[in-house]
Amino acid sequence: MKEVKCECGHVNPHGTVLCESCGISLIEEKAQGKLHDMRYEGSARRSQTYNKTIIDKIWNFFSSVKVGVWLIVVTLIASALGTILPQEMYIPTIMTPAEYYEDQYGWFGKLYYQLGFHNLYSSWWYLVLIASIGVSLVICSIDRVVPLYRALKTQRVTRHESFLKRQRLFGITDAQTVDETFEKVKENLKGKRYKIREEDGNILAEKGRFSRWGPYVNHCGLIIFLIGGMLRFVPGMYIDDMVWIREGETKLIPETDGQYYLENKEFTLEVYDKEKDNKAFSEAIENAGMVAKNYQSDVILYKKVDDSVAGEEAKLEEVKEYDIRVNEPLKFEGFALYQTEYKLDELSSMSFNLVKKSDNEPLGNLKIDLNEPEKKYDLGNGYSVEIMSYFPDFEFNDDGEPRTKSRVPNNPAFVFKMLTPDKPDGEISFVAIQQTVEPFGDNEYQMKFAGIETKDVSGLTVRKDSTLWFFAVGGFIFMFGVAQGAYWNHRRIWIRRKDNEIWVSGHTNKNWHGLKREIGMILDGSGIQEPKDQLQDE
């Protein structure tokens, strides 16, 4: 690696285009152009200097902005493809995705499914795209920020004439008409918050160098953000679960290591009322039919007391009472419980009267808790009822046998054995809603339906996301960096004495219009002519 010694004496790293100190062009061919390419101060970027080993090639590939932009554009198009049809997570679960896409969207849906676009954002190739953007961010930034930092740090006040001449804003003024010490100009520069450095009567005024780091700061933020996204795949960092709790029920909250329990006191669904709510809404409510106003679960959070013995029912200690509403989750220990679903009026209990068919005389009443039915109900006076089988969600299977679809009491059915003084061996009866079957011939006794009770059920999402901090910190740094780069400008003005002339050059990383206006105000009344925009002359 040979270093390049400039005629001004400064030693530059191999690959430098413009001397870090005086700004003279170190590469002959590049000096031919009228204006210097000031983008990275002509510093020695690794990607522009080495291209031999495989590592060089990979480095150069990812450090290219062209590649970066292509990655962005391809990701953009891929993302758009995923919005043509709903993603798998948003389709109803009534049938398999393969069937659903074909059923709803025909051949196009089938193709969409076969291409894997129904799960596009978690497909391997989409993740590869995002990862490539991440790699590109890291390499691009390192490739530029290090030499740029060196160059800006080493720059000296007196720049080489060829450097000044090849700035976009450049002008020469005859020195005879000018105040020798630039006092007025310096005052104006200070008024515009420039930092002034002087050397041999030449001036370098600079401000907002800070904004040059904006892009690299925001890239750092994005990298932290992407790391947060990767951490999601680490077990335990991200929990996405669901708990359904009936009113009056206390349940263990999943994923809390058996530590936390939740009691659901009441679920409330409110809708807007044309009469009672804001009158301004009445027309909108009329047009929409029904508008939901509130979904709310009133809950109590419990924590298991430490000395609970395993196997026994846990001893619980109340932690807090809370009303979970949409937009107001219950938070504890990094967990959050969200009101996301509900089920109104689920059957909770059924009552029956035991009657003798001949006179319809009630002989006793039983109320069956459909979620925890008892084995046997004693009705007194020698009457009792046994539950031989219970089907909470009853249906007949293909062989005509009764079975239950789920444990949710949507359609309860029972096989009762009625024990009475005159039938001590019991009579058997199959009872479902609006249906009674007596499999062993006519019974003398009957279980007569007497009523139901219902309860609402709250569906709460259980969420823990330990990666959120990465996203928060990454997002904040990104926003900071973007603002830093976007809302400040790095401006430099060089004023150099050259024999009987004053040379003025100006450079900014953006907003040339603003710099021109500012230079105009700074030089106003000093006798120095405003530098010309050499790009506009062309």
Added chain:
Amino acid sequence: MANLSSNLLLVAFILYLVAIPFFGGAIRQKKGLEEKKSFEKWAKIGITITIIGFLSQLGFFITRWIVGGHAPLSNMFEYTAFFGMCLVLAFILIYFLYKTSVLGLFVLPIALLVIAYASMFPRDISPLIPALQSYWLQIHVSTVALGEAILAVSFGSGLIYLVKAIDQSKRSKSTTWLEVIMYSFVAIIGFVVITSGFALSDYKATYNYIDKNDAAATLEYSMPALVGPHEWELVNKGDFEPLVEVPAIINAKKLNTVIWSLGAGLVLYILIRLIIRKRIGALLQPLTKNINLDLVDEISYRSVLIGFPVFTLGGLVFAMIWAQIAWTRFWGWDPKEVWALITWLFYAAFLHLRLAKGWHGEKSAWLAVIGFAIIMFNLIAVNLVLAGLHSYAGS
């Protein structure tokens, strides 16, 4: 008060309309110093009227907020009207920064179109569903609107650049695409004219049809049905019979409206071309005579530079925070979220191309046009067609 609110919006609309010719007067060829002063006077009147219009629209916004008890940012009409207001605000700020009257001549008509478009949606003050009941509603939505409005100014000045820079003496790809932009504006006018026309004549036709779940349903059209729903049947005999029938997954009523609007736009466009006997781009070109290309290029770029962080903050950062609170996760690949990401990626690419690849001038102006097209797609197509979780924004 609800009436006062709508009247204030109407007043704002009219004032913006009145301001446009003043900006037109301000850009006529400057000859002597004397005349220059008089043109400055024109511009001053124009900007004053614009500011009064803006205040009036602000009054609309505030009174509607008071009446409804929540920030009027909760449906298509409210959001789009607010977006129009932000666009005017962004214009006013940029005007004082750069003193360019011609920008008013382009941005104000865009704002007018946006507000007129907004008014075609149901304007009832509607109650908030539980997911929207949060102070993040005003924070998230207003920041997004402001960001998008600033980005739209970039489109406005990019458009001025193109109108001036594109050679109208012969037909080229550029002139054709410029006419496509002009046609899109005319099509929005077509949409407004057609919708208001049929609304005034109180046109209604009801159809029974079979929806995508194979269930019987009815659909009321407010325009004659060129496109009828799946297995349609007239409810009242004698109503207009649809010419074509579409499968159940396509929303026939919306498609019908789109066809009517594009058709009306086409008729209008052809009429304009027949009357002026040249491209609309060529008609507008003289208005940009005195504008400095470098300056509009710079305005376009700086608007992106200012708007991009604002959009990121509103459309991604605030959006994610609220989504974490309301929907349990900060990101869920909902179509609206994805299109916000697409917008963000696009402007990120724009900035990289400009900063590192030196895409200035015409290239950069075309990029500003594409960026605005993406924003409009997100506002119109994603809300009305792709729907998803943001579907309440569709009515």
